[in-house]
Amino acid sequence: MRIAEARVIVTCPGRNFVTLKVVTDDGVTGVGDATLNGRELAVAAYLREHVVPALLGRDPARIEDTWQYLYRGAYWRRGPVTMTAIAAVDTALWDIKGKVAGLPVYQLLGGRCRDGVTVYGHASAATAEELMPEIAGYVGQGYRAVRVQTGVPGLSGVYGVGKPGSVYEPASEGVPAEPVWDTGRYLDHVPRVFADVRAEFGPHLKLLHDVHHRLTPIEAARLGRDLEPFALTWLEDPVPAEWQDGFRLIRQHTTTPLAVGEVFTSIWDCRELITGQLVDYIRATVVHAGGITHLRRIFDLAALHQVRSGSHGATDLSPICLAAALHLDLAIPNFGLQEYMPHSAETDAVFPHGYHYEGGYLHPAETPGLGVDIDEELAARYPYRAASLPVNRLTDGTVHDW
Ligand code: EZ4
Ligand code: CO
Numbered sequence: 001m002r003i004a005e006a007r008v009i010v011t012c013p014g015r016n017f018v019t020l021k022v023v024t025d026d027g028v029t030g031v032g033d034a035t036l037n038g039r040e041l042a043v044a045a046y047l048r049e050h051v052v053p054a055l056l057g058r059d060p061a062r063i064e065d066t067w068q069y070l071y072r073g074a075y076w077r078r079g080p081v082t083m084t085a086i087a088a089v090d091t092a093l094w095d096i097k098g099k100v101a102g103l104p105v106y107q108l109l110g111g112r113c114r115d116g117v118t119v120y121g122h123a124s125a126a127t128a129e130e131l132m133p134e135i136a137g138y139v140g141q142g143y144r145a146v147r148v149q150t151g152v153p154g155l156s157g158v159y160g161v162g163k164p165g166s167v168y169e170p171a172s173e174g175v176p177a178e179p180v181w182d183t184g185r186y187l188d189h190v191p192r193v194f195a196d197v198r199a200e201f202g203p204h205l206k207l208l209h210d211v212h213h214r215l216t217p218i219e220a221a222r223l224g225r226d227l228e229p230f231a232l233t234w235l236e237d238p239v240p241a242e243w244q245d246g247f248r249l250i251r252q253h254t255t256t257p258l259a260v261g262e263v264f265t266s267i268w269d270c271r272e273l274i275t276g277q278l279v280d281y282i283r284a285t286v287v288h289a290g291g292i293t294h295l296r297r298i299f300d301l302a303a304l305h306q307v308r309s310g311s312h313g314a315t316d317l318s319p320i321c322l323a324a325a326l327h328l329d330l331a332i333p334n335f336g337l338q339e340y341m342p343h344s345a346e347t348d349a350v351f352p353h354g355y356h357y358e359g360g361y362l363h364p365a366e367t368p369g370l371g372v373d374i375d376e377e378l379a380a381r382y383p384y385r386a387a388s389l390p391v392n393r394l395t396d397g398t399v400h401d402w
Contacts, residue, residue, distance in 0.1 A: 005056070019034060028096050030370075054070075112330050115361070117326050117362045118338065118361060122146075132196075142360040149161050176390050179390055179392060187215075217246035221254055228254060236258075238250055264282075280308065281336045303334040309336050318343075320374070330364060390402075
C-alpha cells in the first residue's frame with residue numbers, strides 16, 4: 001500500500017480548522033488535525049509545500065519511520081508550525097493503520113487502561129453570581145471536574161472567560177484585540193471566588209483554574225498558597241511555559257498541584273519539568289506536540305516520574321484531535337484528566353464523529369481507526385476568515401505574558 005494523495009483542507013465552520021486527509025492507492029483515508037490557532041495558514045503552507053510532495057509513494061504503515069523522516073529530516077526541528085504539521089501526518093497514519101487492521105486506534109496502542117476518559121468542563125462567568133449556576137450546570141450533567149474562571153472587578157474582560165451558554169472562543173476576527181491586565185486585582189479576587197465555590201459545592205468536586213501564563217514565579221507561589229485551603233486538582237500555566245526554573249520556585253512554596261504544557265511542541269520542552277517532578281500534569285496535545293507517536297513518548301516519560309496527562313482540549317483543537325486524544329487517554333497508564341469543550345453545531349457537522357459524552361466521561365468510537373472524518377463538501381462552504389488570539393497589556397500599556 002502506498003500514499004497516493006494528501007489534501008490540506010482549510011475550513012471555518014464558526015472558527016478556522018486545518019485538516020490533512022491522506023489517501024492510499026487502495027482508497028483508505030486517514031485524517032489529522034493541523035490547526036494552530038491564529039497561525040493556521042503557516043501550517044497549511046508547510047504541509048502543502050514541504051511535506052505532501054515527500055509523502056507521495058510512501059508506505060503508510062511506517063508511522064514511526066515517517067515521524068523520524070519528517071522530524072530529523074527537516075533539520076529545523078521542533079517549533080509549533082513544524083510539530084503541528086508532523087502531528088497531522090502522524091494522526092492520519094494511525095487512522096489508516098486502524099482502518100486497515102479493523103481496530104479502533106486505542107487497541108493498537110495496547111488497549112484499554114480504563115472504562116472511560118474523565119473530562120473536565122469549563123465554567124466561566126464575569127461575576128460570581130453568574131458563575132455558580134454555570135458550575136451547577138456541569139455538575140447536573142455528571143461532570144466530576146470543572147475548570148473555574150471568572151472576571152476580575154475593575155477589569156473589563158479576562159481571557160478565558162466566555163459568555164455563559166455560548167461556545168468558547170479565544171480568538172477574534174482580524175488583528176489581535178488588546179485587553180488590559182492587572183495582576184494585583186487578579187491575585188486579590190481569585191481566592192475569594194474559590195472560597196465561595198468550595199462552600200457551595202463541597203469537598204468532592206474536582207476544581208481547576210487556568211492562570212494563562214500571566215504571573216511571575218513568586219506571584220504564582222502566592223496564589224498557590226492562597227488556594228491551598230480549597231484543594232484544587234491543578235493550577236494551570238501559572239507562569240510562561242518556557243520558564244522551567246520558575247516551576248522549581250513555585251514548588252518550593254506550595255502543595256497546590258501544577259499543570260502546564262498546552263503550548264509545548266516536544267518532549268524537549270518538558271524534560272526537566274517531568275524528570276524533576278516540578279509539575280503534576282502535562283497538558284501537551286496530539287495536534288501541537290507531534291501527533292500520537294510523540295505525545296505517547298512524552299506521557300511515557302511522565303509515567304516514570306509520577307506525572308499524569310491532562311491534555312489540552314479547547315475548541316480550537318478540532319474534533320479529529322479530540323478523537324485522537326481519547327484513544328491515547330484510554331491506553332496510557334498515567335492518564336489524569338482530559339479537557340473537553342464541546343464544539344459548535346457547525347463544527348460538529350463538518351467533522352462527523354463517533355465519540356460521545358456520558359456521565360462525566362468521553363468514550364471514543366469503537367469503529368476502526370480514529371472514528372472521525374471531515375465532510376469536504378460541507379467544509380468547502382466555510383472559507384477561511386483571518387482571526388487572532390489577543391495580546392495582553394498592563395494598565396500602563398506594556399505588553400504582558402499570557
Ligand atoms: O488558550 O486554546 O486550557 N485552555 C486554554 C485555551 C487556549 C487556547 C489557545 O488557542 O488555555 O483557552
Ligand atoms: Co489553558
